[in-house]
Amino acid sequence: MSRPKVAKLAIVGCSGYAMELIKRIWMFRGEIELVAAFSPDLTLPEVALCEQRGVRVIDDFDSFIEYIEHRVHAVMNPTPIHRHKEISIRCLQAGLPVWVEKPxxxxxxxxxxxxxxxxxxxxxxxxxxxxxxxxxxxxxxDRLLQGEFGRMHRIRGVGAWARPRSYFTRSDWAGHLRVDGDWVLDGTINNPLAHLLCNCLYFGGAEAVSMARPVKMSARLWHANDIESEDTSSLRIITDTDVEIVTNMTLCSERMVAPEMTIETEKADIVFRDFQDMDICWHDGKIEAFPSARENRLDMLETLCRSLFEEVMTPCPLECTRPFTEVVNAAFYQVLSRSEGCVPSVHPGALNRFVCTDGPCIGLCGIDQLVLDAYREGAMLDLPCASGESSRLDLELVEELSPHASEGMPT
Structure with missing residues (x-):
């Protein structure tokens, strides 16, 4: 990074994922300074670690905002989903740019x-x-928009992770549709594997910084774990750029399938692996490889800090993300409105139990192969529901779904 000033940041939180970001901020010595962090619990070991590194940790949010108002250039907001809007607006009111965690x-x-x-x-x-x-x-x-690969036909995405039961009990919002009346919509499409859906929409977008808007979609959501939201999903989307997007994701796989997406075009298939490495597989047999030089969060921090001091085209300003939220809301609305406000549970006969590195898990029998088969075929998953009813829903116009979702999903 080369610029005349040190980027001074504050962060809301200093444990969990916030600490993962803090560790990466500390990798940019002399280029990024973490000035302050908010933590309601000052007894956490992460608080002591921050204070040892010269970070001011404050346990009252109003005092935190007052302290950082004229001391930092931007605030990172990796808080629970249902707190994103409220906390971001408080920071904006203090005159500070906000970098909010996805979604x-x-x-x-x-x-x-x-x-x-x-x-x-x-x-x-x-x-x-x-x-x-x-x-x-x-x-x-850029090369897609320039037409180098010819017409884009379809984007396929897949990801299968294991999450232990403790993952869904780690907080009051994990695995929930809403908390204290606020929508959360936690799950594969709106939290851990949301990057996959985001990437598909981004590459389908008609401009350099844009996501494709959904015109029609069909959603299938299930849960294997004892939660109210989903841990397994299957989406089919037709976009305003006339591209079909199909994603299949789960948190219930004994064998991990690293997230992957394939962009099918007239002249090549473009494969994006594990949110890091990309290959252009030309139909004439030539392959262009783009291995990542470092973890993408480091690229993100560098780009965002540069944007504080110079004109930089950032890839994901809030303005371009509405299609993502549109898809998430339409998907949940489509499913909840047809299942009495509940995400369907998978039939008990399809479940298995195993232990992953983080603890006991509830899984889906053979889900790793099922999502891979669906990925290769560009098809949607079809899992048995405990109710015995089919989870299949036809393509529907998003404009008939998301307006209702914006007013509030069925309960």
Whole structure:
């Protein structure tokens, strides 16, 4: 990084994922300074670690905002999903740019409110879909828009991870549809594997910094774990750029399938592996490889810090993310409105139990092969529901789904 000033940041939180970001900030010695962190619990070991590194940790949020108002250039907001809008707006009111963790918010109504606040206070909100910050992503998106690969036909995505039961009990919002009346919509499409859906929409977008808007979609959501939201999903989307997107994701796989997406075009298939490495597989047999030089969160931090001092085209400003929230809301609305406000549970006969490195898990029998087969065929998953009813839903116009979702999903 080369610029005349040190980027001074604050972060809301200092444990969990916030600490993962803090560790990466500390890798940019002399280039990024973490000035302050908010933590309601000052007894955490992470607080002591921050204080040892000269970070001021404050346990009252109003005092935190007052302290950072004239001391930092931007605030990172890796808080629970249902807190994203509220905390981001508080930071905007203090005159500070905000880098909010993905997803931007839970609902379209919240998205509209946050965008309006960003416009009113004239400060940028960037969304930390970190995979989009890889140099190779921008390069390939530009080449797609220039028509080098011919017409884009379809984008396929897959990911299968294991998450232990403790993952869903680690907080009051994990695995939930809502908390204290606020929508969360936790699950594969809106949290751990949200990058996959985001990447598909981004590469399908008609402009350099844009996501394709959903026109029609069909959603299938299930849960194997004892949660109210989903841990397994299957989406089919037809976009305004006339591209079909199909994703299949789960958190219930004994064998991990690293996230992967394939962009099918007239002249080549472009494969993006594990949110890091990309290959262009030309139909004439030539392969262009784009291995990532470093972890994408480091690219994200560097790009966002540069944007504080110079004109930089960031890949994921809030303004381009509405299609993502539109898809999430339409998917949940489509499923919940047809299942009495509940995400369908998978039939008990399809479940298995295993232990992963993080503890006991509830899994789906053979789900790793099922998602891989669906990925290769560009097909949707079809899992048995405990109710005995089919989870299949036809393609529906998103404009008939998301307006209802923005007003509030069925309960």
């Amino acid at each position: 931007p918010v839970a609902t379209l109504h919240e998205w509209d409110e946050l965008r309006e606040a960003a416009r009113f206070y004239a400060k940028p909100v960037e969304v930390c879909f970190n995979a989009l910050y890889l140099p190779s992503v921008r390069l390939v998106k």
